[in-house]
Amino acid sequence: MKHLAPRCAICGIGELKPQRRTDEVSTMELLIEVSALAAEDAGLSPAEIDGLLVGPQVGETPQHVPATVAEYFGMQPTMSNVIDLGGASGPGMIWRAAGAIAAGQCETVLCVLGNHRNEDPPFAKNRNPIREFDVPFGASGANPSYALLMQAHMAAFDCRPEDYAAIAAGSRANAQLNPDAIFYGKPASVDEVLASPVVASPLHLFEIVMPVAGGDAVIVTTAERAAKGPHKPVELWGAGEKITHRAVSQAPDLTSGPLKPSIARALHQAGMEARDIDFLSLYDCYTIMVAATIEDAGLCAPGEFGDWLNDNGGMGPDAHQPINTHGGQLGFGQPDLAGGMTHVVEAVRQLRGDTPNRQIRNCMSALITGNGATMSEAVALVLGVEG
Amino acid sequence: MNIEKLAGISVPGPTIIPLTKPFWASAETGVLTTQKCGTCGTRVFYPRGRCPVCWSDALDWVTVSGVARLKSFSEVWKPGNEGWIPATPYVVGLVTLEEGPTLLSTILCDQVPQIGATLHFVPFNIGGRVLPCFHNFTEEEAKDMADQGKDGWAGVVNGKPKIGDAIERKRTTRMEDIHAFTEMTGDRNPVHYDEALAKKTPFGKLIVQGGVTTGMLNACVAEDLPGPGTVFLNTNLNFLKAVGVGEDLTARVEIETVRDDKPICKLKVRIVDSAGDPCVEGEATTYTMALEGL
Known part of the structure; x- marks a missing residue:
């Protein structure tokens, strides 16, 4: 007989005896x-x-x-x-x-x-x-968790506060090319980032996303149907996903996260190297997240993101490998869970080749990352367009 | 950091369930524990229903040394929970126990610590709850701090009383009380037994032994306020009016002062008869032993 469902089989089952009442179990x-x-x-x-x-x-x-x-x-x-x-x-x-x-x-x-x-x-x-x-010890919300990750990263590799602040400044600079961005008209220099109040050391206010209302949507279909649409189809070339923990205390590593294997898998499926990607659309809830992602992608050795960014010519559309041209969430604002989708939407714009103000020349491939909880939930995508 | 502010802040405490209770209860008494898997040997923190490595349910509670290394930290200036604002800036850290597991805790320190610093476990009062914290003070400083942060009322059945709390107990004296008290103490004073003689005394009637009356105060403090586990450290009583047989008495105790570091109270005590006349009045000091978890 021919079955049309995806092939798979059930190999194990378990069941608990029903109880009318339980006593304070989780x-x-x-x-x-x-x-x-x-x-x-x-x-x-x-x-x-x-x-x-x-x-x-x-x-x-x-x-x-x-x-x-x-x-x-x-x-x-x-x-x-x-x-x-x-x-x-x-x-x-x-x-x-x-x-x-x-x-x-x-x-x-x-x-x-x-x-x-x-x-x-x-x-x-x-x-x-x-x-x-965690909460009873004064660690409510994401800020302390990312502060702990950043402190560990700084200490492990002797990175300077300016290196991280440059990511916030670069994101603000990109936001000046996007009239929709929450920080459009409000650039911030590295000095201004470092002069903003410390929220949880070593994180400064401008290194943390601004919560905003918003929304993002994406429609995925077959290659055949996409080819009939009004735009150049943007194809999924590779993907990877990994969860390693939830609480920062349970993180297997504070300076590298599950994006590392996720990006490796996505690039492997796409048959590409990180350095060949035209656009880096990297999840940026905090500056440390971009720093760790650049390193986890293999673009430079651990601790060298600062020099790499310098050599890259910053983050703008004219950089060697532009990063977060919509301003990133650090410049655009973070519409809660939709914040992660802004990185997909900007990648699609760049790959279609019609981004107003900030189009990257010959943009054929993009690496998109998503990150959740305490650098613990990771998804990487490689999207591309045929030349 | 403002260590002295921690006891007084109003912040969310742990959401303890029976599975996790041994960790918190033991930490409160100064013993830090984790689970250990009897099958694969993994040290498990936080407490779980099964080992996260081999899913065995053979998990035992074991004591750890409380010596740890600071894996990372942050000095928090703008807390996620507003209740922490009075204690800002305070330090949270990831603390790796020498036995392996890492936990997040409040770090008690004078100055911002260094990653890699050696820390020691100390039960400390945060918002009225004694929680497992870590510090980098000298042994002597730590001892002072432990005394300072200690919740003297931890484990007390009825909890810590408040100033002004009061309760009353009522009882009617009986001839059997006199006999029982004699049985207990050997007090055979004729004023309790010889009615004819007693009538000629200033009391004008048979009276019960003073202990029968004041015993009501024992019941008040042991049963109600501060409650089970309470003993008297001191009583200072004035006997104002003799109590006869068949009298309806009302005993009342009221909390005057409460210590934070030890389960000790001063109480105003008073016993009145049915006419409302005070028979006994005075003060008492009590100590309430922690009975929970014994």
Whole structure:
């Protein structure tokens, strides 16, 4: 018989005995319990599982659910997602798992759902490990986490504050070419960046994105349909994804992140080297993120991003490898989760070749990075246009 | 950093669940612990339901030395949670225990520390909760700091009382009380037994032993305020009116002062009869032992 669905098979199952009531257990305890049963049934060790599909965790973890679960499980998946289809989530996971496997995103996917029935409903919207073990010590929000990453990076490689500030200044300079940018008309020099207030040492205010309202959307279709559209099709040439942790205390490395393997995989699929990419559209919630990404992409040795940026001629459209020509999120503003999509949208504009004011000459390829939580959730894409 | 401000800030505490409680409870008493996997030997922090390396459920609690190395830090000037503002600038750090795991904590220090510095665990009061913090002070400085930051009321069943808290207990005296007290103490004073004789005394009636009356105060402090675990360190009582048999008494204790570093209170105490006349009035000092977790 001919099957049209993506080819895959189920090799392990686990199930917990239903309980009318549970006593103050976390969802995570139940999820790891049932996952261990499924892994045992499949004869697989945790390290052999590289995909993770989970359900929403209302009342415990509002965001970053896969990273929170993966960290708890000690997993580092190359594909993960929350499937939020109500009662259809379980079956919905199975064919998404098959699709991910067929697409080469991963080989073995854990699909897991579970819930407690504790007496008292949760009193906070957030009751997960990072809330329990980081927040009570004064580390609320992303700033302290990135400050810790930056301090470690600075100390490990003796980098100067000016090197990081140059990324903020370069982003502000690019924003002067984008009338939509929140900092359009508001450039900032390296000195001005360093003169802005310290929020969490060594991070200065201008090295941190400004939260804004906004939105970004992208439509993906088949190559055939795209060819019939009004624009030059922008093709996906390569992709990579990795989660390594959620809380900064659990990071396997403070100076290099999961973007390193993600970028390597995306470039490998595209058959390219980082130095051949025409446009670098790099996720930039903080200056340190761009610094670490330049190094994780292999454009220079660890700690040498400052010199590399200098040699690159800065970040503008005329630089050797232009970076974040829309201003980056540091210059454009961060419309929450859409902030990451601004890097895709700008790459598409540059690859189409019709970016007003700031078009890069002969832009045929772009590396786009996305980053989540504490330099812990990473996706890299290589997009390109045929010459 | 403003270490002395930490106890008084109002900030979110840990969202403790039964699985994680041993870590917090033990840290509060000055013993730092992590889980250790009995199957693969991994030291596990934060606490989990299963080992994150081999998914074994053979996890035991083990004590760690509390000696750590500073992996990274940040001096926070604009906190994400407003409650921390009075303590700014304060230092948070990633702390790698010599046994392996890394945790995030508040770093207690006079000056901004260096990455790689040796730190020591200290239970410290942040916002009224004793949490596992780390410091780079000398042993002597650390001892002072531990005393200063200690929550003397940790583990006390009814928690720390507030100034002005008060409770009352009522009871009617009985002839059996006199017999029971004699049984206990050997006090066979005729004013408690010889009714004819007693009538000729200034009391004009049989009276109960003073201990029968003041015993109500023992019940007040042990049962209600400050509650289970409480003993008297001192009482200073004036006996103002004799108490006869069959009298309805009301004992009242009210908190006058409360110490932060030790579970010690001063109380105003008073016992009145049904006419509202004070029979006993005075002051008491109590110590309330932590019974939780014993």
